[in-house]
Amino acid sequence: MILQLSNLDGLAEWRYIGFLHCLIFISDIPAMIGSVVLFVTVYRVFPLYQELKEKNCQWDTSVEKNGIYYSGWKPRKVILKHFALLIIDAMFIPAGLICLCSWRCVIFVKALKDTEDPWERRKTCFKQLLNIFVDIPCLFLYLICCCTWRLPFVINSLIQYHADERASWKWDNVRFLSFYHFGLLLLDVPCLASIFSSCFHGGAHS
Secondary structure, rough: HHHHOOOOOHHHHHHHHHHHHHHHHHHHHHHHHHHHHHHHHHOOOHHHHHHHOOOOOOOOOOOOOOOOOEEOHHHHHHHHHHHHHHHHHHHHHHHHHHHHHHHHHOHHHHHHOOOHHHHHHHHHHHHHHHHHHHHHHHHHHHHHHHOOOOHHHHHHHHHHHHOOOOOHOOOOOOOHHHHHHHHHHHHHHHHHHHHHHHHHHHHHHH
């Protein structure tokens, strides 16, 4: 800014360049914070450098308007963009680690390999994490059913479903079968209680 003052003609240009540099100074604050965080975390340093290089971003007198040169907005926009992506990734990385350490690891890795798009991979992390949360109650219900007299019925239904070639969305249907068998288990309890009660009272009267 100081180097340009000698080339300015008139007070209007002084005000104009002063106003511009005031805005640039304000925008520098979040850009500097974002750049420090990016370099400390290292995670997005290479993509940041690559985009700055591809867009030919320069800090010194890179923009000219009406004969007045000033540092452009392009580098700041790129830094803030990657800082925002870092914050977004900070939410998805734990989700990805949970998926890798779970029973959905194989499905998760395969889905990641099937796409190169970063946003599709983030969506995959979120989707698989939701599937884990859905799986947990289903597996818990299966465990309860398998510890009761309904174990042979559960095994038989799974074998029949696996043999059905027309079945689609297999894992979704298989896990939701747990609710079906658990519902039958709840219906069995009062029925069995009634049968045993009748047998007991019948034996007592005889």
